[in-house]
Amino acid sequence: MGRTLTFKIFRYNPNKDNDSPQVESYQMEETQRLNVFTALNTLRETQASDLMFDFVCRAGICGSCGMMINGRPTLACRTLTSDLPETIELYPLPFFKLLGDLSVDTGIWFREMAEKVESWIHTQEEFDPQATEERMDNDIANKIYEAERCIECGCCLAGCATVQVYPDFLGAAGLNRIGRLMNDPRDQRGDQEWFELVSTESGVFGCIGMMACDDVCPKDLPLLEVFSYIRRKLSKIELSK
Ligand code: SF4
Ligand code: SF4
Numbered sequence: 001m002g003r004t005l006t007f008k009i010f011r012y013n014p015n016k017d018n019d020s021p022q023v024e025s026y027q028m029e030e031t032q033r034l035n036v037f038t039a040l041n042t043l044r045e046t047q048a049s050d051l052m053f054d055f056v057c058r059a060g061i062c063g064s065c066g067m068m069i070n071g072r073p074t075l076a077c078r079t080l081t082s083d084l085p086e087t088i089e090l091y092p093l094p095f096f097k098l099l100g101d102l103s104v105d106t107g108i109w110f111r112e113m114a115e116k117v118e119s120w121i122h123t124q125e126e127f128d129p130q131a132t133e134e135r136m137d138n139d140i141a142n143k144i145y146e147a148e149r150c151i152e153c154g155c156c157l158a159g160c161a162t163v164q165v166y167p168d169f170l171g172a173a174g175l176n177r178i179g180r181l182m183n184d185p186r187d188q189r190g191d192q193e194w195f196e197l198v199s200t201e202s203g204v205f206g207c208i209g210m211m212a213c214d215d216v217c218p219k220d221l222p223l224l225e226v227f228s229y230i231r232r233k234l235s236k237i238e239l240s241k
């Protein structure tokens with residue numbers, strides 16, 4: 001016999017007059033291979049038509065469905081209820097702007113981060129659409145590919161103690177982006193520019209290194225490796241000054 005699941009869901013619409021935060025309970029029979037995203041859809045269809053949460057891909061690709069599931073930031077569409085106890089508590093990711101219930105706006109933060117780290121290839125070379133594509137060393141291409149797998153879900157930030165107390169901190173997602181650009185031989189930023197970008201409390205010195213981000217990243221990005229790479233690169237810059 002299947003389990004009866006109890007969902008305790010944070011409900012609050014900041015755009016509705018006189019609404020106040022509360023937790024509401026809903027019950028549902030568990031079906032085979034049920035994931036939290038599908039359960040939320042069913043709840044919205046049958047019990048809570050105004051429930052707000054985000055999704056696009058349902059395949060762990062778009063990063064929209066990040067939320068706190070029993071206290072852990074993760075993706076609803078990749079979380080099977082069979083891996084959870086009968087009572088499932090759902091809260092929106094902390095740190096991001098709350099849009100309502102389980103829906104947050106991660107886009108504001110990611111845009112600001114991209115602007116802060118100038119997330120584009122810095123080069124003086126003129127773009128020539130006719131030029132043959134330049135070859136890249138396989139190891140470097142793989143490192144860039146790994147960093148590019150970030151889906152901007154925000155789970156690493158929701159699990160990071162530093163961003164909660166110091167919102168300017170770039171977090172794992174920001175440092176991962178910097179590592180991606182540092183690794184790219186086409187980005188011609190010099191040592192001094194990298195040093196100024198990351199050798200601050202917003203950068204790598206703000207990180208306390210307990211690696212909660214690494215534990216919760218649903219894409220298993222090699223964040224520890226990225227942080228070590230940035231620190232190594234910084235120490236070399238200091239030594240050569
Ligand atoms: S190691 Fe800790 S402080 Fe550093 S980015 Fe990850 S969660 Fe944040
Ligand atoms: S580093 Fe991982 S947890 Fe952080 S935003 Fe990217 S995919 Fe999500």
Ligand code: FES
Nearest residue numbers: 058062063065077
């Ligand atoms: S809906 Fe796209 S990652 Fe979950």
